[in-house]
Amino acid sequence: MSQQSFIKQVKAAMAGNRAINGKAILAMIIFGMIILTFVLSDYSTRGNGTLGVGAAAEVNGEIITLKQFQEQENRIANYYAQFFGGKIDNEFQKKQIRSEALNELINNSLSAQAAEREKIYATDAELKKIIMEDLPYFKKDGVFQSDLYKNLLMANKLTPGEFEKDLRAQTKTQRIRQLFELGLSSSRIEKDLEAELKSKQMNVAFVKINADEIKKLITPESAAKNLTDPAFAQKVQDYYNNQKGEFETPEQVKASHILIRTGEGADEALAKAKMENIVQRLKKEDFGKVAGEVSEDPGSKTKKGDLGYFAKGRMVKEFEEAAFNTPVGKVSEIVKTPFGFHIIKVADKKPAQTTSFEAAKNGIAAKIQAEEANTAIAKHLEELVAKGAVAAVNEYINKSSLRWTESGYFDLTQDVLPQVNSEALFKASLELSKANPLAKVLVREGDAQYVLKLVDAKSVASTAPAKEDAAANQKSLSGYSKWISGLRKSAKVSTNDALLSQQ
Structure with a gap:
């Protein structure tokens, strides 16, 4: 069975009902349904070899017994055996199953402990209802049978006390899962409303x-x-007189530049030396060609250093003064600004000018x-x-x-x-x-x-939200996995190394 198909089965089982599903819990405990087996199996266990011979692991002081481990291993092995011809004799598969069994028990213990801390309980009355009313396995003609209950547990090597303890832990874990489903996925009402709005x-x-x-x-x-x-013409004249700034164009210069950056850890002396080498190249080579090759200003480099026309107040002071003081067709000296070293070539200049009333009046009108x-x-x-x-x-x-x-x-x-x-x-x-x-x-x-x-x-016909449901379930599963991962990082977990290395 592939990892993907197994996860799909698990997600489908967990997405079926938000209420506590006693049948699903019993199946997980007795018949080997595994929650998040592959999702969480990448967490490696950490052993210290100091646990007693009867302990499989210790989680924040809570012992996971060897018997619990063996039962969990058997359940997982029996489940997988259905897909491997009725038995598992590959040593790698056996080791993987043991690792999954131990990880599952540790994760369940962490989840149950967290539920206790958050005051998420499974009461005796709830357990009684699940066992006597919700689960069909212990009923005959629709009535709970105590003997059938004990005999079925015995056949699965469980005592009522062990089963009820596991059932309580699973119920608390299931409640945690439900919280993730509610918190991380859209509710059915929201999805139905969205589908209605889309239609x-x-x-x-x-x-x-x-x-x-x-x-x-x-x-x-x-x-x-x-x-x-005359009345309209006066409005036009008044507008011109009151909005003189609209009709004044300041002095402008058209220039190109090459930048070698400094700051952010750059060696200023090295940057200046690079610029001095560029100055030597410009004595023999075209400014635009060199700018396209070496300039460190990404905005103008692709335009061969061209900055277009700009007026005063657009550039930093040092750059502006050099650009406006350099004659048309000439290249400036090296200019230092907060951005680095520049060299500027001036292509054109436009003097400040004012548009006359005669030229502006039709536009104003x-x-x-x-x-x-x-x-x-x-x-x-x-x-x-x-x-x-x-x-x-x-x-x-x-x-x-x-x-x-x-x-x-x-x-x-x-x-x-x-x-x-x-x-x-x-x-x-x-x-x-x-x-x-x-x-x-x-x-x-x-x-x-x-x-x-x-x-x-x-x-229009609304579409079925199957993909959205799958995405919501995956989001919930991922959120639960990350939460368990966080618990493990801060937990004190000891494992029995011999369990994973045994033949």
């Missing part, structure tokens, strides 16, 4: 209204015509016209959507040269509306219906407002 799909359409969108519709001829209106049109359009659409006038809204949008954009179908597990990546629009979409397809208000997102309407809503 509901919508397609909505929206119109974006803001000044930038409307400005695209304004032609230069339209802007120029508005400037013939288009901007003001767009802002005023945006305000008027948004106000009128607010009035129409408040009335739910779908036909009137469509007519006005067409008249205004705006257009609808469809989101495409999306399910209700989404967080944002497709196409615009908007949480506000997604939430507003949930209020739409075929009876009321138009949102009653404009939805604001950033500097834009949106008209929103339903195009279609439909239900």
